[in-house]
Amino acid sequence: MTQQFISDRAVGLKAPAPAGKSRGVWPGNPVVALWRTTIGKKAVMAVTGVILVGFVIAHMAGNLKIFLGEKAFNEYALFLRTVGEPLVPYSVLLWIARVVLLASALLHIWAAVELTRINWAARPRSYAVKRSLATTAAALTMRYSGVLLAVFIVYHLLHLTLGAVGFSSGAFSHESVYHNVVTGLSGWFVSIFYILAMGGLCLHLDHGIWSMLQTLDLNTNRISRRLRLLSRVVAFLVFLGFIAVPIAVLAGWLGPKE
Numbered sequence: 454m455t456q457q458f459i460s461d462r463a464v465g466l467k468a469p470a471p472a473g474k475s476r477g478v479w480p481g482n483p484v485v486a487l488w489r490t491t492i493g494k495k496a497v498m499a500v501t502g503v504i505l506v507g508f509v510i511a512h513m514a515g516n517l518k519i520f521l522g523e524k525a526f527n528e529y530a531l532f533l534r535t536v537g538e539p540l541v542p543y544s545v546l547l548w549i550a551r552v553v554l555l556a557s558a559l560l561h562i563w564a565a566v567e568l569t570r571i572n573w574a575a576r577p578r579s580y581a582v583k584r585s586l587a588t589t590a591a592a593l594t595m596r597y598s599g600v601l602l603a604v605f606i607v608y609h610l611l612h613l614t615l616g617a618v619g620f621s622s623g624a625f626s627h628e629s630v631y632h633n634v635v636t637g638l639s640g641w642f643v644s645i646f647y648i649l650a651m652g653g654l655c656l657h658l659d660h661g662i663w664s665m666l667q668t669l670d671l672n673t674n675r676i677s678r679r680l681r682l683l684s685r686v687v688a689f690l691v692f693l694g695f696i697a698v699p700i701a702v703l704a705g706w707l708g709p710k711e
């Protein structure tokens with residue numbers, strides 16, 4: 454627990470600032486000062502984690518609308534662009550959400566990289582130390598599943614948002630998101646990549662939600678086991694909800710006939 458409060462300087466990651474001079478663009482800024490501590494980086498991971506988990510659950514639930522048919526699904530995609538009108542212009546709320554999401558994802562990754570470096574810098578090399586195998590395995594899984602997710606998201610945006618990969622020329626439609634999902638996931642390789650990536654997401658959420666609840670101090674001894682179960686159930690439901698779409702496409706349950 455005490456390790457959470459060790460600052461980067463304490464583990465020798467960065468050279469201390471010369472006396473009388475403070476480093477950084479905003480000397481004395483409390484947000485920057487907090488970011489420089491391990492607990493600050495963990496807080497950034499937890500808060501951005503809440504935003505990302507919220508998005509993932511909403512996106513999974515939205516995707517399930519595809520089972521209501523082409524019209525309903527495309528109307529939902531249009532709603533995401535027109536929501537807030539006429540108070541706010543077309544697509545503005547969607548763009549705000551995109552900026553918040555992108556910033557959250559970048560901060561989440563940045564904090565994860567920094568925390569990994571702090572962990573490595575603090576790791577004694579000269580003698581063997583008894584480490585919790587469970588903690589090490591969970592942390593390793595988080596790194597691998599995190600990298601898999603980052604690769605997936607880049608591919609996914611190029612694929613179903615921009616139509617830049619995975620579609621033959623002219624096959625991507627700017628009118629029908631339903632058509633793009635059915636066409637884009639009809640190949641085995643792409644669908645299996647999506648399903649594997651959702652496996653990575655499930656592992657990431659299983660440990661991530663649990664860890665986030667601990668950082669946010671919502672986890673007490675009394676409800677600890679229940680929160681562990683909750684993280685696992687949410688991760689698994691998100692997995693099932695997401696993979697339902699590529700499986701339905703591969704099985705031929707969704708098609709252009711509707």
Ligand code: HEM
Nearest residue numbers: 509512516530551609613614630634647654695696698699
């Ligand atoms: C089987 C799984 C998934 C399917 C079928 C799917 C489907 C889609 C579709 C059809 C779009 C385009 C929506 C539109 O243009 O209106 C989209 C956008 C997007 N998806 Fe997914 N998605 C999946 C998983 C994920 C996951 C796991 C994440 C993140 C962890 C994710 C992140 C995004 C993002 C960031 C966008 C762009 C949203 C925007 O800028 O409008 N997707 N997805």
